[in-house]
Amino acid sequence: MIKRHEFHKPNRALQLYAAFFMGLLYIPILFIPLFSFSSGLYIRFPIEGWTFQWYAQLFERTAVLRALENSVRVAGSVAVVSTLLGIFAAKALVRYRIPGKGPILGFILLPLVVPPIIFGVALLLMVSTLGIPLSLYTIAAGHIIICLPFAIATLLPRFEGYDAAMEEAAADLGENGWYVFWRVTVPIILPGIVASLLLTFTVSFDEFVMAFFLGGNDLTLPLYVWGQLRIPRAFPVVLALGTLILLFSFALVFLGLKINKRGSIKIMDRE
Amino acid sequence: MSDETMIALRNVGKRFGTFRAVHEASFNIRRGEFFSILGASGSGKTTLLRILAGFEAATEGEVHIDGAPMDAVPPHMRPVNMVFQNYAIFPHLNVRDNIGFGLRKLKLDKAERARRIDEMLELIKLPGFGDRQADQLSGGQRQRVALARALILRPKVLLLDEPLGALDKQLREQMQMELRALQRSVGITFVLVTHDQEEAMALSDRVAVMAEGRVLQIDPPAGLYERPVSRRVASFVGSMNFLTGRVLSEDGGISHIRIAEMASARLPTSQLAGAGRTPCLAIRPERIAIHAKPPAGQGLPGVLKDRVYLGERTQYLVETGAVDAPLVVSVPNTAADAALQTSGAQVWLSWDDAALIPMTEN
Ligand SMILES: Nc1ncnc2c1ncn2[C@@H]1O[C@H](COP(=O)(O)OP(=O)(O)OP(=O)(O)O)[C@@H](O)[C@H]1O
Numbered sequence: 001m002i003k004r005h006e007f008h009k010p011n012r013a014l015q016l017y018a019a020f021f022m023g024l025l026y027i028p029i030l031f032i033p034l035f036s037f038s039s040g041l042y043i044r045f046p047i048e049g050w051t052f053q054w055y056a057q058l059f060e061r062t063a064v065l066r067a068l069e070n071s072v073r074v075a076g077s078v079a080v081v082s083t084l085l086g087i088f089a090a091k092a093l094v095r096y097r098i099p100g101k102g103p104i105l106g107f108i109l110l111p112l113v114v115p116p117i118i119f120g121v122a123l124l125l126m127v128s129t130l131g132i133p134l135s136l137y138t139i140a141a142g143h144i145i146i147c148l149p150f151a152i153a154t155l156l157p158r159f160e161g162y163d164a165a166m167e168e169a170a171a172d173l174g175e176n177g178w179y180v181f182w183r184v185t186v187p188i189i190l191p192g193i194v195a196s197l198l199l200t201f202t203v204s205f206d207e208f209v210m211a212f213f214l215g216g217n218d219l220t221l222p223l224y225v226w227g228q229l230r231i232p233r234a235f236p237v238v239l240a241l242g243t244l245i246l247l248f249s250f251a252l253v254f255l256g257l258k259i260n261k262r263g264s265i266k267i268m269d270r271e
Numbered sequence: 272m273s274d275e276t277m278i279a280l281r282n283v284g285k286r287f288g289t290f291r292a293v294h295e296a297s298f299n300i301r302r303g304e305f306f307s308i309l310g311a312s313g314s315g316k317t318t319l320l321r322i323l324a325g326f327e328a329a330t331e332g333e334v335h336i337d338g339a340p341m342d343a344v345p346p347h348m349r350p351v352n353m354v355f356q357n358y359a360i361f362p363h364l365n366v367r368d369n370i371g372f373g374l375r376k377l378k379l380d381k382a383e384r385a386r387r388i389d390e391m392l393e394l395i396k397l398p399g400f401g402d403r404q405a406d407q408l409s410g411g412q413r414q415r416v417a418l419a420r421a422l423i424l425r426p427k428v429l430l431l432d433e434p435l436g437a438l439d440k441q442l443r444e445q446m447q448m449e450l451r452a453l454q455r456s457v458g459i460t461f462v463l464v465t466h467d468q469e470e471a472m473a474l475s476d477r478v479a480v481m482a483e484g485r486v487l488q489i490d491p492p493a494g495l496y497e498r499p500v501s502r503r504v505a506s507f508v509g510s511m512n513f514l515t516g517r518v519l520s521e522d523g524g525i526s527h528i529r530i531a532e533m534a535s536a537r538l539p540t541s542q543l544a545g546a547g548r549t550p551c552l553a554i555r556p557e558r559i560a561i562h563a564k565p566p567a568g569q570g571l572p573g574v575l576k577d578r579v580y581l582g583e584r585t586q587y588l589v590e591t592g593a594v595d596a597p598l599v600v601s602v603p604n605t606a607a608d609a610a611l612q613t614s615g616a617q618v619w620l621s622w623d624d625a626a627l628i629p630m631t632e633n
């Protein structure tokens with residue numbers, strides 16, 4: 001056997017730390033799927049029996065389906081709009097000599113660290129001063145603010161990863177700005193676009209605080225869950241719903257990361 | 272403007288802020304010519320080429336291509352195509368689609384499109400490579416695809432930015448031959464940028480030498496080698512010795528010039544216009560003869576410092592006291608003198624006055 005270099009030896013302490021960290025992060029979350037299959041009404045051990053009935057009940061509730069539809073509509077449009085805006089912002093940041101690029105970038109990424117509650121209150125103030133009625137549209141507007149930094153952060157490396165001469169070559173071969181974008185820029189950054197769509201969709205789909213402040217009578221899924229928490233008998237159904245949302249969100253984020261990573265490896269290979 | 276002119280530049284300048292990357296460039300490039308722009312790194316070659324392609328707007332002066340002013344013409348409307356320094360092959364398309372990229376606007380039917388692409392694949396000697404992905408090509412193959420992609424549009428001018436820079440020496444020499452043959456066969460005006468003087472000399476009908484944003488001299492390769500106008504051009508093209516002379520007298524169109532203590536020269540006064548009273552005279556290493564004994568006519572004495580064997584010729588370094596730097600003398604090995612083996616030996620140098628090139632510009 002080939003002796004491994006010291007540097008690449010597995011580090012026991014680091015492995016323990018990673019295991020501990022993952023445990024801390026995910027064990028509490030695992031309670032949700034676990035108890036969603038429990039036949040008892042209350043969260044307690046030992047578990048009395050196993051059942052699928054909460055899942056069956058879930059799909060009989062039209063309110064759930066309506067909230068789901070609302071969430072998909074909001075998240076879908078938020079994903080499309082923030083990814084589009086993200087494409088233009090990332091392109092401008094990478095391609096053009098903009099004075100004060102650093103501060104601008106910091107400003108754009110700010111919503112990642114500002115508590116959503118602050119943004120929620122601020123937007124609510126603005127919306128009510130302007131007399132705009134609260135609705136799914138106001139929720140979507142709030143979500144675009146939150147999602148834009150995610151879109152830009154996903155797309156920036158894509159634009160940095162390829163040579164601007166590609167676009168010049170396309171222009172040189174007779175294509176105007178729009179066709180250069182469509183025939184060269186979009187195909188090259190496509191993995192980033194897909195990843196951004198998936199990521200922003202998930203962020204919007206799961207978002208609660210902004211939706212809470214900016215929502216009208218139409219509920220999104222997280223708002224519906226919040227509402228149901230006050231009814232003890234509904235709790236197992238909420239757990240079933242939570243399990244499905246968790247699975248769905250994980251799947252989307254993993255898919256997005258995978259597509260984005262594969263895309264960057266491919267681009268690096270070519271250089 | 273004559274019908275012969277393909278590209279005309281009039282006082283073209285480019286500033287980036289206060290920095291002048293290109294300075295008062297005024298020259299014509301002829302129809303069907305292979306024209307090279309030669310210069311060291313940072314001399315403004317790429318900037319000039321990008322002005323022709325339309326990617327940079329000149330801050331001064333004007334550019335005409337085939338008689339039409341280019342000021343307001345964006346890159347995608349210009350009758351020129353470019354081969355980029357790193358080729359810029361589209362990574363998401365295969366070879367066929369790369370080559371056919373510019374055909375969209377011609378609205379050809381499928382068969383005609385395929386025929387034209389096949390024709391180009393034939394021309395660049397890559398038939399059967401059409402379905403390769405861009406990342407499955409070698410450097411030389413990428414270079415050919417970049418050429419085909421530009422030539423398929425039958426431009427009036429093809430711009431090439433150091434197209435052979437990324438290739439190894441052997442491949443580069445082979446591609447030089449192919450590029451020259453290609454240019455002859457398609458008859459398109461080529462404008463090539465390079466920092467490799469041998470490449471510029473081997474390929475071009477005429478070469479423009481650039482330094483610090485200025486065009487110093489434009490001439491055919493032989494003219495550039497045999498009659499450089501300034502020290503900077505002379506030292507850029509091949510190797511060169513520089514001597515300082517003093518004009519002693521003028522008589523019947525012939526100037527008598529003294530070089531150091533022991534040597535003098537007679538040159539036509541007309542050649543010395545602009546060179547001043549203490550002209551700088553350049554001479555190629557191969558135009559100096561070296562002797563172990565004093566020659567019959569005049570000879571500049573010196574001491575042999577070093578001797579470098581270079582295969583087909585030998586290069587001698589001779590300290591003369593006439594100039595600060597030792598003079599370089601190059602002798603074909605068929606004529607090498609056995610008496611010139613030891614360094615420190617006393618030698619004499621001589622030349623034909625016609626080999627002296629007065630530097631008429633700074
Ligand atoms: N966009 C720009 N902004 C500011 N300065 C620039 C820009 N492009 C080029 N320059 C400057 O202009 C000068 C000429 O650049 P250019 O690229 O034309 O050189 P070059 O002769 O092609 O050199 P090389 O052989 O290294 O490619 C350089 O000093 C460069 O720093």
Ligand SMILES: [Mg+2]
Pocket residue numbers: 316317318
């Ligand atoms: Mg350059």
